[in-house]
Amino acid sequence: MGRRLRQQRRGRGTSTFRAKGKGIKAEYVSLNEKQRNSSVEGQVLDLIKESGRNSILALIKFEDGSTNYVIAAEGLSVGQSISYGKKSAIAIGNVLPLNEVPEGCPVFDIELEPGDGGKLVKGTGVYALLVTKGQKTANVKLPSGKTIELDLASRATIGCSAGGGRKEKPMIKAGTKFHLMASKSRAYLHARGVAMNAVDHPFGGSQHHAGKSKSTSRHAPPGRKVGNIASKRTGRRKKN
Secondary structure, X not given: OOOOOHHHHHHOOOOOOOOOOOOOOOOOOOOOHHHHHOOEEEEEEEEEEOXXXXXXXXEEEEOOOOEEEEEXXXXXXXXXXXXXXXXXXXXXXXEEEHHHOOOOOEEEOEOOOOOOOOOEOOOOOOOXXXXXXXXXXXXXXXXXXXXXXXXXXXXXXXXXXXXXXHHHOOOOOHHHHHXXXXXOOXXXXXXXXXXXXXXOOOOOOOOOHHHOOOEEOOOOOOOOOOOEEOOOOOOOOOOO
């Protein structure tokens, strides 16, 4: 009997593939009237690197004594003062609604809806650009190049997220990659399907895998759903 396919084992939800869910919650403090009308002051107490997360986190202590973790901006330092709210200055690390951010300004950790705590552009060394502002919405160009419309009341952090150049550091050895994937609850290493026996994988077997199509029906059973699922096309694009 052949072994179960990788996607079948993942579907069981075992600890190999299940995220631990014990990370630090990094989001903006709740949106209140003081932020809507003026600003709330805070100070950076510490900068930390959380296991399983690439972004650097900043621990902020606010004037009311409360503390909160947020994605740190590039250039933020311990002891630096930051500000949340409408009247905040346009400075690195400050959080303002998009309505108060000048056009062309780089921002990150952007809210999809006002008060949701920040959902977009939270990776390392990335930023979005505020392109234009209308009466009710703002056009924001994401790092992917896509432009989306957001509410003018949605908050964002001025600057670029910390940790730029992370991907430039080589892994050097397989063990480093293994421990990185383990911290993210991702399976590593794994064998290619074409390297397996025919009994272990649909792509396996030395006699027939070369001509095997990678396109698979969307309605195929889990044991056959490998390769490109319901693909419109495969292979290289032809040059005109």
